[in-house]
Amino acid sequence: xxxxxxxxxxxxxxxxxxxxxxxxxxxxxxxxxxxxxxxxxxxxxxxxxxxxxxxxxxxxxxxxxxxxxxxxxxxxxxxxxxxxxxxxxxxxxxxxxxxxxxxxxxxxxxxxxxxxxxxxxxxxxxxxxxxxxxxxxxxxxxxxxxxxxxxxxxxxxxxxxxxxxxxxxxxxx
Numbered sequence: 001x002x003x004x005x006x007x008x009x010x011x012x013x014x015x016x017x018x019x020x021x022x023x024x025x026x027x028x029x030x031x032x033x034x035x036x037x038x039x040x041x042x043x044x045x046x047x048x049x050x051x052x053x054x055x056x057x058x059x060x061x062x063x064x065x066x067x068x069x070x071x072x073x074x075x076x077x078x079x080x081x082x083x084x085x086x087x088x089x090x091x092x093x094x095x096x097x098x099x100x101x102x103x104x105x106x107x108x109x110x111x112x113x114x115x116x117x118x119x120x121x122x123x124x125x126x127x128x129x130x131x132x133x134x135x136x137x138x139x140x141x142x143x144x145x146x147x148x149x150x151x152x153x154x155x156x157x158x159x160x161x162x163x164x165x166x167x168x169x170x171x172x173x
Contacts, residue, residue, distance in 0.1 A: 047077040048099040048159045051122060053089050053111065054082055059129050060104040063144040069102075072148050078155065090114055098122040100158040104129065105140045119169055123158035 050073055054061040061084075073080045081096070083089045092098075093114055103111045105126035115121040128140030142154045 046159065046163075047079065048155060048162075049079045049081070049097065050100045050102060050155060051089075051092065051096070051098040052080060052082045053101060053103040053107070054084060055086070055104065055107065056084055058104040058107060060127055060144065063127070063129060063146075066145045067148065067151070069146075069151065072151065073155070076152060086110070093118065093121075099162045100125055100155055102127060102155075120166065123162040123165070125154050125158045 052064070052069065054064055070080045070082070081092065081098070083092055089111070093101075097120065099122055101111065101115070101122040102125045105128045108124065108126040111124060115124060125141045127142045127144045127146065129144045141158075142150060146154075
């Protein structure tokens, strides 16, 4: 009798152990390591407000039309504002709080004079276009027409520069 009880106990335990493997398979399949979750942005990522100065007389406006810059920035969490004239640029810089300014490298000197007036100025990303003067190419941060990945990397670097400058200004005060 003791032998039968022992065999039944072993049989029930074996069936229970074999069934346990099937029970572990129930539930969310997306919680399997490496599936379902994507971590594409770095830990220090923060959404930036980007000001795009696309003067119609410069070729930056045409270069940016080839790539849907505003939709790319919106998809990544950034906010984009586009201005077309120097008057609009100076007015919006005086009233707005931007992290990054995207402009043609040929107009970088004029833009830098506007940015020098503010202590909380956005970081400048100068876009280099083909056929520009050698002096303008030296200030280049991004080649045009930009690819999506290089554009986002340049904006991320500019946000880091802006945050470092803001920390320096805060430390001085």
